[in-house]
Amino acid sequence: MPGAPSSYEADVIIVGAGLSGLVAAREVMRAGREPLVLEASDRVGGRILTEEPLPGVFLELGAQWIGDTHHQMAALANELGIGLYPQFEEGETSYEFGGRVLRGEAFHRAHAQDLAEVDRVLRQLDAMAQTVTVTEPWLAPKADEWDRITVGHWYDAQGLSPTGRSLLEICTVGILAVPTVEVSLLGLLVNVVTCGVTADLLSESEGGAQTQRFVGGTGQIPQRLAAELGERVMLNSPVLTIDHGADSVTVTCRGGLMARGRQVVVALAPTLAGRIMYDPPLPGTRDQLTQRMPQASAHKAFAIYDEPFWRADGFNAQLISEIGPARMSNDSCMPEDTGGPGIILAFLEGENARVEGRWPAEQRQEALRAELARHFGPRAAAPELIVEGAWVDREWTRGCYNANPGPCGWIHFGHALATPIGPIKWAATETATRWSGYMEGAVDAGLRAAAEALADLP
């Protein structure tokens, strides 16, 4: 039998010690109020997870980059004393389409028309996105039409060549991490709007969103935030129930921990927030929303070599392939001035995460080695080590990178995404109105939810 349950009190209880929850908790603390963070797993960070398989070699199994307009993240890193270094981009990308592997310049020459078509579609998305607001996308003049078309269906109708269509699919899945038929056109436009323009979001280099990394690993950010919070962060405390009154909450965890507070910030992806038992129960619209925002399917594989040999060959370690199993890759080495091994990060996203991601590791890694060799030569076939991170099997995350509702999700349920319910405020990057789906969005949402909770404290 379990012992007597432990009982805690706080002003604001935060569910989830991912970036959004930790930022919210710190904000509460800074306002002179008492936060308590309940984290299900045995570590902080949520979808941030840095591993160090070799001394000084930091692999980001989760969130890895920030972009040029991720100002809150840049400020946070600066404040925490964590340096930034640029994503290595020099050299050519390798393309595999129509059964041929071509280096960047040759591919661009051979497919100038396809690329122009893709660019035309991206510019059209930008124009459409101009009519969508981040706070009320369901009020866009064509919201009703656009939320009933899947991105895949709309792409199919844009008169693209097979290569253009493939390119667009790969780049979009690189963001959504689900096949484009699972997300509505309005959903994609919401992504575009929260992130600026498609050139930032969908361009093949993903330049805007992925320009810099953290020296020593992203994982330092949640760790340092948690260190500031000290004993206010309780690990191994999966929340089962949230009872809420007008101005009070009681939260219970597996194992018996009970916490009482005045406000609660649920800093979990919507699908996970929907698993908690609320009393009184949440409105049907909120519940049906959380039934309709599944976490996407992403799987990262790092191939580690003695050195970044591709750089001398003029490659940037990026591949874009319609064959796979990885549809994209890039250079994930440590900062240039510190040297270290060569690291290529191969992305298995959407369908590839679900199919090849379930293969036995040996079979999958053999396919990955063969693919990397097709692009970057025979040395790529022989990494010293492959380290993989699959997010769907992680109990307290259940998918990456983020979540998008399916068709009709925004028009019918979107208004429930971030709207507080009494003392319950919603954080997590999915609820952000800037860079939703990114670390920047997690910070944005955490600050907003903390402000909402603080404003409602007596």
Next chain:
Amino acid sequence: MPGAPSSYEADVIIVGAGLSGLVAAREVMRAGREPLVLEASDRVGGRILTEEPLPGVFLELGAQWIGDTHHQMAALANELGIGLYPQFEEGETSYEFGGRVLRGEAFHRAHAQDLAEVDRVLRQLDAMAQTVTVTEPWLAPKADEWDRITVGHWYDAQGLSPTGRSLLEICTVGILAVPTVEVSLLGLLVNVVTCGVTADLLSESEGGAQTQRFVGGTGQIPQRLAAELGERVMLNSPVLTIDHGADSVTVTCRGGLMARGRQVVVALAPTLAGRIMYDPPLPGTRDQLTQRMPQASAHKAFAIYDEPFWRADGFNAQLISEIGPARMSNDSCMPEDTGGPGIILAFLEGENARVEGRWPAEQRQEALRAELARHFGPRAAAPELIVEGAWVDREWTRGCYNANPGPCGWIHFGHALATPIGPIKWAATETATRWSGYMEGAVDAGLRAAAEALADLP
């Protein structure tokens, strides 16, 4: 502080006292093993809920009919001593399309071509369904293509007239209870296959699936099953956690109840099954499936009159409208030989449940009265009483009638729907291979899950 938790033991623990769970529990009991049913709410029945607002007047807020091939349900009713009576179908249906209200024969004359087109599409669906098996729909030759097209998109491409397209939407939403853009073509075909042919499923009279009702109300079925089980059914016991070993399970409930058993049958809709905390955690594929099978959106409204006045006017009380708020209705009176008031059941399904279903009751009922009057004359504008049932707000159901995965759901995750995980077996109508989504499917799934659990008992 709560008192010491109560502790129970059983051979097979059943989560959920809906029809599927109760049938499973009875099967376990009949095999000489001990079942224990844990039900979250304060009543049995799940999506079966009969109300009696006036003496002898039974309204089915939930499951209402059985069809001609629902042999297991017919047998169960017979065994429980519950009589059947036919759905009243005599008379004409009223149609509202293109701004005109027309009686059946006039509508059929005016829209013969539209109806022929709809019939052509239904026959095409039947032909396609021939290539889909209920047990492994993802192996259909065109599964990959059909699971990436939404039903709505496919309907749009069939060259239908606006009226034909509308008719098909209404009839399909009448089954799925979500807009057709939320379900893949393969998903619809799976529905067709589990139910026989589209003529049974999608015909405007829904003849095949809705031919008979239960004298005294469907609610008697779960009640009598529960009576047979006696104290083996525990109400007010929402399950929070399931710990499972190779051959043992421990289930805990809100409030402290703990039950130990050898097997567990989870007889909940997949989205609700996904809210339980399992230890060890379930495989990622199973978890991502439950993130992708939202409960649909259905709302029933019963208008009660002193008598079924429409019958004398030659109406069957069925309407099919592209205006709404109800897109369909029918005659929901008590058996003819017992007389009683006139009852028209108006269906708000999919978008109508989500939009008009959220209107203030007065506004919605005014619109319903006006609609019924357009079809069945001024007497229809003045019901003595309107009784409504919305399922999304019910905490332990969270949507009706059932669940369908979105695009790519079947091909990527379908295999996890009913596959046992050690001592965990899955029931609920969604997991059935015959009449999934209906009571017949609930029985089918309950019997199958019980057999799986019994086979694994030592």
